Every structure is written in C-alpha cells, then in structure tokens.
Amino acid sequence: MYNYNKIYFLVDRDDKIMSNNYAFINCNLIDGNLNSNAKNDMIMLIENTNNNGVNKGSISKIGRKNEVKIPDNFTIIDINHKYIMPGLINAHVHLFSNGSPWKANNTDKSRISIIEKLKNRRKKNSALLSKRDNVLNALNSGVTTVRCLGDQQYDDITLRNEIDNNKYLGPRLIGSGAAICVTGGHGASIISIISDSPWEGRKCVRQNVTLGVDFIKICITGGIVDARKVGDAGRLEMTLEEVTAVCEEAHKIGLMVAAHVESTEGVRIALLGGVDTIEHGSEMDEEMIELFKNNPKTLRGYSSLISTLYAVIPMHSLDTALTNVSEISRKNASIVYNKMLRGVKQAINAGVKVGIGTDASLPYVTHYNTWRELDYLVKCADITHKQAIYLATKSNAEILGIDNETGSLTVGKSADFIVLDENPLENLRTLSNPNMVVCRGNIINNPKINKIENVDEILDQIAL
Template sequence: MHRATEQVLVNLALYDGVADHLQADQGIWIGVDGMIRAVGPVDDVLAEAGDVPVVDLGGDVVMPGLTNMHVHLSLGLPGHLADEVHRSNLAELVLLMADSARRTLHAGVTTARLVGEGRYADFALRKGIEAGAVDGPRIFTAGHALCCTGGHGWEADALEADGADGFRQLTRAQIRAGADLIKVCISGGIAGQYEAIDTPQLLDDEMAAVIRVAHDWGRKVTAHAGPADTVRRAVELGLDCVEHGYELTDEVTRLMAERGVWYVPTIVVSRCEQFFRDSGVPGWLMERALGAGPRHWESLQHAIRNGVPIALGSDMPPHAGYDETTATVRELEFMVDAGMPVADALKAATIRPAEWLNADDKLGSITAGKHADLLVLRDDPTRSVSALRTLHVVMKGGVVYRDDHGRTRARR
C-alpha cells in the first residue's frame, strides 16, 4: 500500500485551477494524510510548515490532476477488444480493468468517471483502489449503462429494459450496487451495427422514469445521445449531461445552456482512425464513426459558442496513444482547436468536472484542504494545453505514481 509523505514542494510555477495564469515562486505543503495543508508564496509556506522535508521541482509547472468524464475501463468495441472482454471471467475482467486503471493514472488522469462497465466489476475495482491495493484514479461510476431491448450498448454489457417500470427497476439496481450516477442510452451511436446515430431509442416516459428515480436518490443522469431532437426531449425532462451529442444544433445547445445541462463531447471518437484500425473494429463501425466527424465538430462548436458547460471526456481509453500523446490530451487539444479558450479547456479537465461530480470541495484545484492530486509539467499549460505533452510527474493523494526523472526524490 502506498502512503503519502509529508513534504513541501518548492521551486515551482503554479496553475491552481482557479486563476487563469501561472503563479511564480509558490510552495505546496502536503500532509501525511495526502491533503494539501497550505499553498502560497514559498517563503510563507516554508515558514508555516517548519521542519518538513522539501522537494525542489527545478522551476517546473504544477497543475491539478486531470479528470476524464467518459471512461470505459472494460472497453469492448466490436473486434478483438470485445473478444477479450467477453471471454474473460470476472476475475480476469477486474485484472484487465486494473491494468487500464493503472495506465490511466500514469497518463495524468487522477479522477475518472466511468459511464458503463460490465458485471459490476467497476465496484470491486473502486474498492481496491480506495483501499490502496490497486493503482488507479479516483473512480465515480455509473455501474452498468441502461438501454432498451437491443439498444445501444447491449452487446457491451448495457442492461436492457422496456417501459417506465423496467427502467425504474434498473436505475434502482445500479443505485443499490453503489452507483454514483446513472448512464442511459437514449439513441443509437457509432458502435451498434443495427442502429443509426439518429435512431431514437427511449420513449419520454422511459427517460422520465430514469431521471425521476435518480434525482429522488440524489444521483445525476448522463445520456449517450446523438440527434438533436432526442437530446431536446431529454433536456426538457430534466437530464443532467449529454455524452457525444453527435448532431447537436444551435437551438438545442442554447436550451442546454439555459437549463444548465452539461456536455461531454468525446470529439476524439469521430477522428481516431488509427485507434480503430489497431483495435480491429469492423469496417462499418469505422466508416460510421469517421463519417460523423464533421457534424460532431459542428456540435462542439455550437456548444462552445452558446456557453454550454463542457467537461473533458475521451471515450477512448484515457491512456491510449494518439498523435504522439494520449487520447485525453488530444481531446483537450481538439476542444481548443474548435474554439474553446485555453483557460476554459483547462478548467474543463480539472475544476469543472469536480463541480459536476459534487466533489469540488476535495478535488479539481490546488487549494488547502483538497487532495494533493498533482501533475508536474515542463511547459506552461496556460499558454497551450499541449504543454500536457511534457508531463513527467503524477501524484495522487500525496503519493507519487510516476516520476520520469526522479525529480520528487531530490530533497534539500
């Protein structure tokens, strides 16, 4: 089991997730409990900390750990990924997910929102990570995704129901298992062979049943959704978040902004041809995904322009290689390319997801009283999110899980 060490980080520039600029000559005091005890001008922090070991970061930049809001640790796209998942027994599945969790953490993602896993393995993994038996990000999970009979995701362990009563029962079953949120598939998508992206799949009373039960139990609902009209119906019924939104319109994104409905665009999934080839997906899936790219891009631009609250999510494995970086970093770069200011993109990967998760009192920024989930970069992320390509240290809860150059061992 890893344990935090009390220490003060010095000789660093700070992006704290609150201010939009770097703060020079800062210090961060981390307690033995892995919580941040003080942040501020280095001399003030050192004076407050007293006789505590000091770690010199050589002038590098420290920022909050990333949160990826659309993760499947047991990703089962048609092809060899699905084959590997489906032929695994439960123990093997948990081990596969644990390996993906470790890689995700090493990629700088210290918090992950899981939006559809299989066989309730995510709850066992979450327990193992919280106990320190497994290396991985902090997990917020929906358990199984919910869909109609034959609906999106049924081949990938989504649970099927029909009618309002059926969806009420499945929603309660996920909450009983320990779900932090509920994920429901309300339209077709890119990975279902016998559907189209714009196929509506839930009736209004079915969507309303999921949302009502979840909200009664204090859980938010996020929806896999493609077409604008289906999204509009769900938003009017009280939906909290939209995943993908392949075909959003100006009108619908205005409604989302007005109602405070969040958007996780996963823009990488409609432009990741090499990942699909490496994963051995069938030709129809690749053609549909890449063909959705232009409208998906327009959807993201509508959302940015109309002020929809946006959070980072990759759908691809967070650690997956993409253009000489990871899917997580590439997603952020795409969001900026689509018109999002760098300052907003950084917040979409740090403090804003924490707000959606109702965890911003402990996560999302480098502030006294929060978990010491920190990244160390060589370059300045407030100038370009591509600075995340220079990531070389990952810390979660005051414990170093990655240190490419041994920087955190250099104490004076």
C-alpha cells in the same frame, strides 16, 4: 502489469523523504481556474494523514516564496521551476479495453463474434485485473479522477471500493455500473442492462443503486461501433417517457443521470427528460441551448455537455485498414463527428457548462491519452489552452459534483496534481509525459505509462 501490493508513493524511497508532509517549492503553478496563468516562485504545502500506508493528503497552503513559512516536519521537494497543475479528470471512460484497435463490425454475425472475443479476452486476462491495469495506467498518465460509464460486471464499483479502502493507490473512481439501454440498443452486449419501459427503467435504477453505483448511465441513441447501418448511430432508441422515468427515479435518490447521445433528436429527448450530463452531444437549436442552461428537471437545475471528440476522430480520420472498423462504422463516425463538433462549439460559445472525456476503450482511445481530447478541442473547436485545461480540471469537477474535493489547486482540497516539464498553456503535449503524479497526497515519481505500440505514432499522423 502493475504491482498492486506495492504502493509506489514516495520519491525514490530516499531516506530524506520519510515524512508525510511535503513542501513543493519553486513551482510554476496553474491553479485550474478559468483563465489562470502560471504563477512563478510558488510554494504549496501538503499535509497527509496515513491510512494503511496510503496517504490522504490535502493542500494546506499556497503562496509566494516570501509568503509561506515551511514548518520543520515538512519534506521539501524542489521541482525546480517545473509546472504544476491539477490532476486531469477524465469524465468519460470504459474499462473493458486498453484502446488497442479491436474489430468493430456491423453484421449481426460479426457483432456476436466481437462480443465473444471481448468476453474471452476479458476472461483470459481476468477482467478485473485488466480493468485495474487500465485505471492505474490512467493514474500514471496524470488522471487523478476517472468516471466510468458502463460496466456490465460492475467491476468499476469493485475497483472503486478497493481504492477507497486503501488496498492500493488508485485514482478517484466514479462508476455507473451497468449502463441501461433498450433491447438490442447501444451497448446491449458489452456495457448495458436492458430496460424496455419506464417501469423497467425505474427498476434498473433501483437495482444499480442497490449495487452501489455513483450515478446512472443510459443510452438514448444508437452508437457508432454497434450500429447496423449508416445513419443508425444517432437513431433514437429510448422514448421521452423512458428517459423521464429513469431521471425521476435517480434524482429522487440524489444521483445524476448521464446519457449517451449522438444526434440532435437524442439531445432534445435527453434535455426534456432531465438528463444531467449529455455525453458526446450533437448540433442543437436555440431552445436546446437554453434548456441546457436552465433545466428544471435535472438534479441541479442545469445540464452539462461532455465532449468526446477523441472517441470519434480516429474512426473518422484513419483508414479502416488501421482501425479495423467496418465501412459502416467509419461513415457513421464521420456523420457523428461533424455534428458533435458543431454541438461542442455551440455549447462553448453559448456558455453551456462543458467538460471533457475520451471514451477510452474504443479503438485507438487509450487510458493514457486524455490530453489528446484537449488537443483536439484546441485544434478543432478553436478554444484556448487555458480553456482546455479548465475543462479537464475545475469544470469537470463541478460537473461531476466533486469540486469541493478536487479539480483545482486550492487550500483545503485534495492534493491531486501533476508536475510537468513544460508549460501546458503553451504546449499540451507535455501532458503526455508527466514528471510526477500526486494523488491524494501520494507521490508517484517518474510515473510509468504502459503505452501501446504504434497507437501514438498513428494518432500523431492524423491531420486536423
């Protein structure tokens, strides 16, 4: 467990490094823009103001060695030609589990017992503490922004407030609080509150707004881990009227709506209702692709797709003896995976705005493995390393509406970045062990990732 009272932000607490302003020199710099190459011999200056011991830092200058003069009061950090790129943004996580396999099953009896077990596990570990650990594990793995999509206890909002109030150093956290689903619908027992009509939906939105959420999450279709039979994972659960009401209500207050969707019909209803980010996604027709790009019912005139191949690949590819999921879940995972992959490929080819998430908390989906979503997209959706890095940084920032703050290495933006031993444009796996993580100007040197025994070994065996 992490020690939250101690803010671990200085390089080895060396006496030489006591100033709050840093000059990173000898950088191979990847800025996060689409198709950006690594530029060598770069210098990046970070200026910090200090709040209760936590820095708030932004990038004040970027340039070649001969172009940047380092002011006297800056601490020089020589990264010795390592690679530097924006911190990762994980646009889809849950906090209720660390990603170790948990027994997902589909009979009503076993569904109840899983829920009880998860609730007990949360109680035992003290829910908030284990969720905080998950968030800090993500940060140590190089994720400087996380978006949480469904927390019945609203702990995501508590954690966000703690971080924003500088209680400790954490990633930028964007939370939906509880998701909204229909009676018996996806996530009803673990992540959602219930709405069964357009007006109840509006009330849920108002309630969530009162509790301080950053956006609204709804579940339009069923999901893999709690579907009762094969084919139920993408079954429509909300009506167009319900989706429209929630979107109208959220947009009125200026909040975006994210929707869990795992079938073609679900994507159609989400788009027609005005959903801003479609999570997971599925195969689409031409009309749907056009609606993604120009969707007047959304907050900003378009919808985006958040790819989560990592959420389904372990359940789809691994033996049920390893994942602990039922045969029903495995079959549903395969149905969803094939259509989801087709949908992501269609979206990328058609120029739909695409971002990435992992659905961390699902079996084998840990908080420290965000790089695997990039790896899966490169291997299965035929995108380049450059595209993958862009999706996880600048594109995600734009989708979440935080691109004026983070997502690329640009003067004026928050100092959120990672230092890597190798070039991620050639080897994505180097992202699995960052050398340094910098979040809002706070340096975590040699970050400590709590990896789960066996999980990575098993994931590495999946042949794609």
